[in-house]
Amino acid sequence: MKKYIVFFLSIILLISNINYKxxxxxxxxxxxxDSAVLMDATTGTILYSKNMNAAYPPASTTKTMTALLTLENTKLxxxxKVSKKVPFVDGSKIGLYEGEEMHVKDLLYGMLxxxxxxxxxxxxxxxxxxxDDFAKLMNKRAKELGCENTNFxxxxxxxxxxxxxxxxxxxLIMRELIKHPEFREISSTFSYKIPPTNLHPDGINLANENKLINKNSMYYYAPAEAGKTGYTIQSQHSYVASASKNGHRLIAAFVHDGQKNFYVDAKNLFNYGFNNFDLVKLYSKGDTVATYSEDNLNIPLLADDDYYYVKxxxxxEVPVTNLINKSLKDISFKKGDSIMEASIKFKNNPLSNIMLxxxxxxxxKSALSFNVTSHNKNRNITSYIIDSVLGMIVLLLAVRIINKRRAYRR
Incomplete structure (x- = not known):
């Protein structure tokens, strides 16, 4: 009997252990x-953080903002035309000459x-x-993206x-930049040759320094799609990268790394994100989110875009959607107009609102009444004009008849 009891207890413990795992x-x-973060690229949800708001010199990961402004304001x-000052800049360079002419696309390859x-x-x-003016644009764009601890x-x-x-x-900067297919293509290219220019007749050969996309590297990571390294002695190492797996895109960022361990740390963070979190679509664009009801007024409220959350x-648990109280009975609108917002909470934590x-x-009714009144007013004015014209005609005819009779009597 004891053997059977021990056997069943073992089975129960085994099942419990499996469920736990x-x-x-x-x-x-x-x-x-010293500062690190793992972010869901679709929603901006933070999945891991370590002093994520602590600001440090970012070295060449700065170039992600330069790339973003370039793609937003130029054509490839x-x-x-290279100015006199450019060839003398400190640090790494591809060897541009004063007066050299090069396409934006090729400069992006050289920079990234x-x-x-x-x-x-x-x-x-x-x-x-x-x-200086470009730096102002960088800081302006950073604020627009929600950056709170940045100064370029x-x-x-x-x-x-x-x-x-x-x-x-x-x-946050990478989250916006990765939306550009041109950046994804450039950043995931293993090697590239800039075509001949007026001052480089043989062109310029380039190799990608991001080892996460290098299949021959021990740090290769198949889901990786883009990244940028950075290093100076004072800034130490920095790194930002994105990876996509089964439609789920994550972003890992590291600033002020004194041990140069960012490739391993990036892979570990990406695996942690993909293994433990799912990106779920809550609403598709055009889905009915709720129905607004007031008196005899019933209005279907639709999602204005796709809406996702991470769990x-x-x-x-599932998110809870609540309409933000607002009366619509005295407002006129057309189908497709944005008219309300809904708040989304997940595990009692607020997510971003959704526009409906x-x-x-x-x-x-007041608008209808106004239209009817306006129509009646226009109609009354028209009738008044017609009646006046007819009255004038009758008066003229009467005067003419009287004059004829007077003439006849004479």
């Missing part, structure tokens, strides 16, 4: 950088693959007119005590 989340990895086939500071300054002058003073990342960013801000794998559009046309 299925449902338990992996332990968070440790990273060597635009011609850039070989981390050419001369390419970064040439692009900055082309976009902003000067390095140059386009390349050369060390400056006032040139800083945090891992979270760096991830831990095997989690059973109307599924029907709606015109208020």
């Amino acid at each position: 299925v449902s338990a989340k992996d332990a968070e990895p440790s990273v060597s950088a 086939d635009d011609i850039v 693959l070989l981390s050419g500071n001369d390419c970064a300054e040439a692009l900055a002058e082309h976009v902003g007119g000067s390095i 003073v140059n386009p390349s990342g050369l060390y400056d005590s006032n040139h800083k960013t945090s891992a979270k801000d760096l991830a 831990e794998k095997n989690a059973s 559009i109307s599924g029907i046309d709606h015109e208020t």
Whole structure:
């Protein structure tokens, strides 16, 4: 009898252990950088953080912002003429000459693959007119993206005590940059040859320094799609990269890494994210989110875009959607107009609000009354004009008849 009891208890413990392993989340990895973050690229949800708002000099990961502004403000086939100052910039460069003419696309390859500071300054002058004015554009765009701990003073990342960013801000910049297919193509290219120019008749050969996309490297990571390294003695190492797996894109960012362990740390963070979290679509664009009801008014409220959220794998909770109170009965609108917002909470934590559009046309009674009154007014004016004209005609005819009778009597 005791043997059977021991056997059944063993089975129960085994099943419990299996269930625990299925449902338990992996332990968070440790990273060597002083500021680090793992972000879901679709929603901006932070999946891992370490001093994510601490600002440090980011070195050449600065070039992600330079690339973003370039792609947003130029065309790839635009011609850039290299100024007198560009060839003398400090740090890494591809060897541009004064007066050299090169396409924006090729300068981007030189900046992102070989981390050419001369390419970064040439692009900055082309976009902003000067390095100082370009830095102003960089900081303006950073604020627009939600960066709160960033200040740029140059386009390349050369060390400056006032040139800083945090891992979270760096991830926000990459989150916007990775939306550009041109960047994904350039950043994932293993090697590239810049075609011959007026001052480089043989062209320039480039190799990608990002080892996560190098199949011959021990750090190769198949889901990786883009990345940018950075290093100066004062700034130490920095790195930002994106990886995509089964439609789920993640961004890992590291700033101020004194041990140069960012490749291993990036792979560990990406695996942690993919293994423990799912990206779930809550609403597709045009889905009915709710129905607004007031008196006899019923209006279908539709999602104005696709809406996603991130949850831990095997989690059973679902987000709760609540309409933000607003009366619509006295407002006129057309089908497809944005008319309300809904708040989304997941595990009692607020997510970003979702905008709702109307599924029907709606015109208020006052508007209808106004239209009818206006129509009646227009009609009354028309009738008055017609009556006046007819009256004048009758009067003229009467005067003419009277005059004829007087003439006849004479």
